[in-house]
Amino acid sequence: MPTRTLTPGAGVVDRALVIDPGQRIPGRAAGFPLRREGPAKLTGVAKYTDDLVFPGAWYGITIRSAEARARLIAIEPDPDFDWSKVVIATAADIPGDNVVASIKDDQPVLVPIGGEIRHHAEPVALLAAPDRETLRQLKGRIKLVTEPLPPVFDPEQSDHVFAHYDVRAGDLALGFAGADLIVEGTYRVGHQEQLYIENNAMIAVPGEDGGIVIHGSLQCPYYVHTALKRALRLSSVQARVIQEETGGGFGGKEEYPSMIALHASLLALKARRPVRMIYDRHEDISATTKRHPAIVRHRTGVTKDGVLVAQDIEVVMDGGAYCTLTPVVLSRGVLHAGGPYRCPNVRLRGRATRTNTPPNGAFRGFGAPQTEFAAEMQLNRIAERLQISPAELRRRNVYRLNDTTPTGQVLKESVAGEEVLEQALGASHFERIRERTAREAAERRGAGIVPPGPLRSHDRRTANGIGLALAWHGAGFTGSGEVYLASVASVELTADGRLRVLTANTEMGQGTRTVFPQMVANELGVPVDWVEYAPQDTAVVLDSGPTVASRTVMVVGGLVILAARRLKAEVEARHPAVPFHEAFRDDARANGATRIDQKFEPYPGVEFDDATYTGDAYPAFGWAAAVASVEVDLDTAEVFVRDVIAVDDVGKVIHPVLCEGQVEGGTLQAVGYATIEEMKLRDGKYLNDRLATYLIPTALDAPHIRAILVEAPFSGAPHGAKGVGELPMDVAAPAVVAAIHDATGVWIHELPATPERILAAMHDPGLVGVMERPA
């Protein structure tokens, strides 16, 4: 299928059947359904977890460690206080296994007496009381008796490896022997906080059957369900998880909600009443997961024409104190580490280790933003050394159809690296502006006085720069992930003649609740308002897998479309010559409910060998390019990101407004990652664990973002979609840092590119971590 590009507002996508007759919808949304829960969100009617009222509910809080590593000897409540009116829960109250079910089951729900505290802010005990004032008084009256143990903070010094990978292709020695130039570089990225504006929130309601109903802010109802069954020894029916309106997730509500749901449940079971466990911002930042910090080392061989001939890349990720999803994050990071470039001789090594810092976990991009930042920086250094334009160097190396990746995957279709690159270059007038910024830099050179070097001009305090980056993002789960998940999604014609979609995939702002009914309505030939979206409640929907990995529209959306097609065929077979939209209500009256459960089947021709880590690492890849324009204050090194052109190939655009929303939002998170978002640690504790000190971009910090959508469809999915959530997160940060170099002449090898780092590099270019030498 051909690749095509959608310019903003062009609306060339196939129109779904969406608009109520007679209803006029002005502007951009014309032809596409409006956000389904939009009116509720806009009027304040939408209920988020903390908005729910449960009569008689108590409030719960978590008592956390104040050390990075220690042995827990005792938990001592203040004997001068009357504890009879409150509830305390410790590890001894856990009826089942003291683990938060995940990949390795190494994380306890609460640290047991005699157990090891492995990070600052680790949960040790729980308290519930009828009111928050009592809890405030109590919090300081529980003493943790501990025996300090030596902590490890440097991931490279840790001897506990959560996961490691070694991917090889070709002959590295031969590749380097044939290189005209070898460039080495070391790149570092720090923690990043997801910073959903709604803090984590869970309410546990004990049931008469000894079970628990969870109402919460979460991405993956069945992850929480699994965790409840394991630690509380509940049956599948006794554990019930209901996702309430969720105020953002970005990966941050993928795995940690299991922990909070267990805490709320332990208190609720003991107090025999509902318990509200609502985090405040300080607790949310100090205790919950972050993006993995990483150190990435590159050694690259190129010909004098800029053709990559050898890439030797080593990735070290800091997993934090527990495994969480680290092996999968590392895997994606390693598989994306070479960037979207053809290279015959490659070695990609990665390891993730344990440190005594709060566990790191899922965050939009899932390992790829870390390693693709490094790959793009490395390519920029090569371009500079070879005096080739960064655009031209990418043009010469970007994957094309039928190229082979380091895992031996042949890119048989849906390859749009060149397309997104050319679109971004064209829309931004990249080469022309780059000539202009180079001219401006030349004018500054010699005129500059402060700081030393070719910097500040006598009449202008700021310098402009433009930067380019290119990325790829594997669509859906890595390797055999989707095969193991074996997701099931359903479309049902109910006995009373209603149509509804049933999946476990959550709405957290990205638009699931809007696009699933849209896709089904389109298949069935009915108005979108006729199709309901069932609640994300484990008592109602089957497990269609987690809402992560940009898989919702691509994988589950594909299942939903296939289910709708089967439903239509079944109903129409019972009513020859009558179209579905006329037949379905009569059919329900005559035959009762018809429900189609569609199970995931492996995409044809997609095979991956987990043992050798070879084959099709992903069914397809999304492709993205970004061009960032910055202005840098040469006195203060403050960076103003003015514009970003973000071009993303998503396979198939289902809903242009929502799709652009993903690109714009992901781009700004990447701009924050590049410039201002930084977690500072001391002795394993986050220092800036509040919104006053951990900064994210405001409307004034945000650049003008122009999203350009490209469609290079994936034939394995019925609609061709490849997902959009994470792709934009991979590409804007390296584009911004390249633009900072264009403006200042210095390379920043560590994210974020703070004024401190930029000033330090401007004053001492020797600080940069790259070596070059002739081969």
Next chain:
Amino acid sequence: MSAYRFLVNGAPAQVDVPGMRRLLDVLREDLGLTGTKEGCGEGECGACSVLLDGQVVDACLVPVCQVEGRIVRTVEGLSLAARERGALDTLQEAFLDHGAAQCGICTPGMLMAARAYLDAGGGPDDEAIREAIAGNLCRCTGYTKIVDAIAAVASPAE
């Protein structure tokens, strides 16, 4: 404890609470107006923005004793007139149409900041709109569609 009286969304309200109780808690817990959200509790995120005598304030930083005799407007009061017609007001409709609300948790506060800007005669200028909503953090949208929606209301398209 003493009684505090003020107007909320045009209706008189009276609460018997400690004077230092946050307006945010009074709205959400005493008056059941949960449309106003808490994001940080320290005046950084703007999720709890409400209008106090027409000015945008963070309800998490305002003790209820300061609200005595004053006029409070929340997201629930934004479309009171429009809702009688079963619809959203122009600003809410523009947000819906432009895709300016994603997860929705910043949306009530964002709407209130935008309302104050428009009520003060703010125009479609991009920088001015960004300045007006700079105290309201959004993590989903990148702000582009929010600014577009506000600009569309400031200067309705022909």
